[in-house]
Amino acid sequence: MSKGTVKKVAGPLVVAEGMHNANMFDVVRVGEQRLIGEIIEIHGDLASIQVYEETSGLGPGAPVESTGEPLSVELGPGLISSIFDGIQRPLVDIMEAIGTNLQRGIEIPALNREKKWHFVPCIDEGAEVEAGDIIGTVKETDLVVHKIMVPYGLKGKIKSIKEGDYTVLDTIAVLETEAKEKKNITLMQKWPVRRGRPYKQKLSPDKPLVTGQRVIDTLFPIAKGGVAAVPGPFGSGKTVVQHQLAKWADADIVVYIGCGERGNEMTDVLNEFPELKDPKTGKSLMERTVLIANTSDMPVAAREASIYVGITIAEYFRDMGYSVALMADSTSRWAEALREMSGRLEEMPGEEGYPAYLASRLAQFYERAGRVISLGKEGREGALSVIGAVSPPGGDLSEPVTQATLRIVKVFWGLDSNLAYRRHFPAINWLTSYSLYDLGKWFNANVNGKWTENKGRLMKLLNDEAELEEIVKLVGMDALSAPDRLKLEAARSIREDFLHQDAFHEDDTYTSLEKQFLLMDLVLKFYDISSENLNKISIDDLVKLPVRERIGRFKYVKKDMIKKEYENILEQLNKEIKELVQREGA
Template sequence: MGCKCGSIESANCHCGRIVGINGNMLTVEFFDSVKQNEIAYAILDDIHLKAEVVRTRGRYADLQILEEPKGLKVGGHVDFTGELMAVELGPGLLTQIFDGLQNPLPGLAKQCGFFLKRGMYLDALSRDKEWEFTPAVKKGDTLSAGDTLGTVPEGIFVHRIMVPFSLKGRYSVERIATHGSYRVSEIIAELQDMKGFLIKVSMVQKWPVKIPLNCYHERLMPTDTLMTKIRMVDTFFPVARGGTFCIPGPFGAGKTVLQQMISKNAEVDIVVVAACGERAGEVAGTLREFPELIDPRTGKSLMERTVIICNTSSMPVAAREASIYTAVTLAEYYRQMGLHVLLLVDSTSRWAQALREVSGRLEEIPGDEAFPAYLESVIAAFYERAAIVKLRDGTVGSVTIGGTVSPAGGNFDEPVTQATLKVVGAFLGLSRERSNARRYPAIHPLESWSKYWSIIKSEDLKLAQKILKDGNDIAQMMKVVGEEGTSIDDFVMYLKSEYLDAVYMQQNAFHAVDGAVSAERQRYIFNKIVKTFGTKMAFHSKDEARTFFQILIQKTKDWNYMAMESDEFQKIEAELDKMIGEVAKNAQNIPEN
């Protein structure tokens, strides 16, 4: 007896037949059974196109095709795999550039040239490369999923080879490979379960991307500040290791530059960058730039700690949805090794739009702005995969997630921003006014917030925030009553807030010194500014006050550009002190008005 598809080899060949095509949605009549979210291949001559089951109704399954559907026909054959979408985990992920389905893009370029070719799927991890394996267990040890079998060096990291995460229960080691070089697919251990069943383990394992990897002992509270070396973030709106943050902003406000700054300077072990539905040129920039940049913490190239998942805007939409799950799964994998991982997603809105496209094609009842009703829970579930955890061996690892949001029309009231704000720990809202005025990073100082701990003492921070707020109020009032209607004290307060903005909040991302500021330097400069604000100042006229602050701003900016250990740094600091000293002396001669 053969299968309905015509195959005579098996009655159960797990396949189906296309009955409808609408954009990237296939309707397939299946003959046996299908699993929700299982992967299938639509077959077009000798090309196999990956698709994922998103709905079943009766004998029909709706599949979102992860490639361009051009050329498919009604009646075409579809093979179901019975497996959920999964990624390969093992040594060799770092420095790689994958597409949303974990195809290595350099490998594709080698085979297909300038253009991507649909239906080409390569192994994520090189099967030829040999890794130097050092066993960490011996025969007879009892282990469970996620425990270390041995290690291999991967660049600057010790990569743990672990008991496959999908194994349940306890296992005893029957055989473990000796120290030596192995390929990822070679068997390095044999484990026996309680019933005596033998399992062979290689250095590569698979994990379904949509299921969080939780082989840890417990989740901890995110308390340590993750240094980004951006003054405005670390001081005013800090991010914690294992926490979450979002960067919403209209186009042109500098989301991507801000994220690139963070990816370069963040004090973490590994950075996973997910370019999700954004510009390919930016990814290309990162690809060319990172290998050249030196990570000051390790002295090695930045690329050595980076994995890039890249599904740019012109690549198939359904694969865009998969890409951020691929990225977060890789991040979780390295967390299992006791490493601190930062995942940056640019942009979560494109991912939400991919959900919307699929939902629209399925003719689901649309919610706000036609996004599906489950948008919020999907976003929440994604951000909840960020965590700082204690592993079973006592080491601590973390995944921090930062996502940009691209709200339609720059309006933060839209569904994706709102759903994101509910679940993140820090909100770095970018403002078009600030970017128009070239005040970068254009993080809005009054609207943004963070629930994590700053590197600055909280009373000093409160003072600075008060000056910003008062300065802003005065600026608003001045628009109505004019400068002449403003008292000189108020005017000086306004100038102080402008000073803080110009020399501390604004930062030149492209300058070698100003682009990355250490915690030590941030505290030093901030203290200096607080001291300046504490100085009693008085001026004869508003013009005099303005000129004073203009010179002060310029000098402080010059100061920001000098390396902290340089002579110029001390020289300018002395000049600043002198200026402040003089104005304080003058203040005694000018009566309070």
């Protein structure tokens, strides 16, 4: 353990001298108030410390003490339903201890030391185990069974293990290593946040993370274990999209990181999430959620740690074999923290003042996502999908954080303020967004063999509409041929009936893959049948067909009625076209 004194204070950056035995990324306590910080640069006995709390009143000569350990998170029962700040301090426990005003230097452990959890072993004494093996379970909430794993680096024989009620620090099992050392295993383990948790094998991301949002699942799907970016200007709906994904995505655990967002947005999350009902079970969504609340009025340095804390917790649940979805809102605020600390360290700035290593830091974060085979003899498959919001100033997607992110992620959901102002939700621009995951085979095999073909036709109609709208602006609608006008009508139906979704309607907020395919098919069937008969019927009559409203309302149909309604609409469509042909012929 190294001790020194403060030499200089510059905002959240403190330079300490006399730190001979300190190491990079050691956690330190600064001043009489024992402010928490982390060493980010060492020159001889001078250590630059990133302090995660307000440093006002701190001056030269104040004591600095290194803990000798890197910034780590506590992993064990009690994580689910908890609300932590950016360095895993439990905000609810702090409020109960000292009230609503957060005091500097407060030390309250992340996991409750008094609460007892009922541990049920799943192996017997004498069993040979290795790192990652599950030795028992704790029922953490109604939705989550917490699997207790052998900590990394341990291997040997279980000498004793017993069912019972334990705190996170009590010994639940004793393991004898190959060197005949006895190691106590507790419900809790620690892991340094800046190091990814190990796994056996990374798998190809070839299964979709189903979200129930039609524009995402059909046009720009994300794979389980994939990474996506949601950039967009202020007010375009980044946070709302992430809320929808947190609620509806096909994930067992949700980790939501409010990384430097405005306090009112984080307050909405804290108020809404406990009230949201998990669609699969009807229980509170918080029973499978971990919240990291680090708002823009908190010390800027803590933003930098918050995403590492969040992704380490997410990796821990991934190792149990769960599918985890991590939402980071927003990585732009995290990059601003990097820029501030880099500036205070007087490093050579890169573009727009961001550090030159911005892209590599972003890559290190996103590459921790993936679908993997976890450590342990069982060979569990877990997935960690990361969806990062990006808030470019003024919606300028050419700025460094957005560009560095786009070089890393495989899915780009570009939000459009014009769509948002038109109340089109989700406001994902279908002309600029993309997904590089090849999931067509999965959709064809598991939903319908025509999925990829229909998706391609949908995109072609939307692209054709964009080109035709340019012509309409120049010469007017009357100059278009009947086939082109029909294309515009079909594209309008795709936009308004398929891509637009009502987040507050119980049947439209989530759309199953089967329903997505049938709705897509109905829109294309209208276009195909109309095209076949366009030489016999006027385009104006086709546009006014009563069945079009019924196609538009298909998204509000209850899930147990979709097949019957689909067949009825097709029957009505054929009947109305036939009547029109007969009338025109007469």
